[in-house]
Amino acid sequence: MLVVSVVGGWLLSRTSDNGVDANMTTPGVVQDPTLGTNAPVQGKLFPSLNVIAAANETEATVKAKGTPLVVNFWYSACVPCKRELPTLGQAAIKYSPQIDFAGINPIDDAELAMRFAKKYGANYPIYLDPTGDALVASGVGIMPVTLFIDASGIIRKQHAGEVTKKQLDSYIYKYFGVSP
16 A cells, blocks of 8 residues: 555656646746745845844844845754854854845744854844745745845845855855955
């Protein structure tokens, strides 16, 4: 019974309806819109996000302020988030004050978010998005995702998934002109 279920599920997953590429391997074919994905925001103006500062649980705004900005969406149960937070924390120190960093957590409460951020070296401002409004405004559907916003407020790069040190340094140089 188990073998039939596994083989049947595999066969069904290889077929698609309405021209949707179930394997997401055919170039030019748009992924099924019912799957959780990030909206394409590269090249768009970064919106002003109303959030809660996790450090003191007060209302705050994350927005472009004339300095390049790296915004990372994460949460504590996300394994890739846990792996990338130290990299982002080190970069925040390395590139300060030329580049601002912010972390937005839509799932955890303030205490858990701050404890987790401290444990993994995210030493930049951490914000909460309890309503999910910042997620929607930023086009975020899956996490982690990191946005690279230039000084004029344009989203130059949207990186879905864990960002490595090499990728982070590369994006910062390519989109902000700041050498590692």
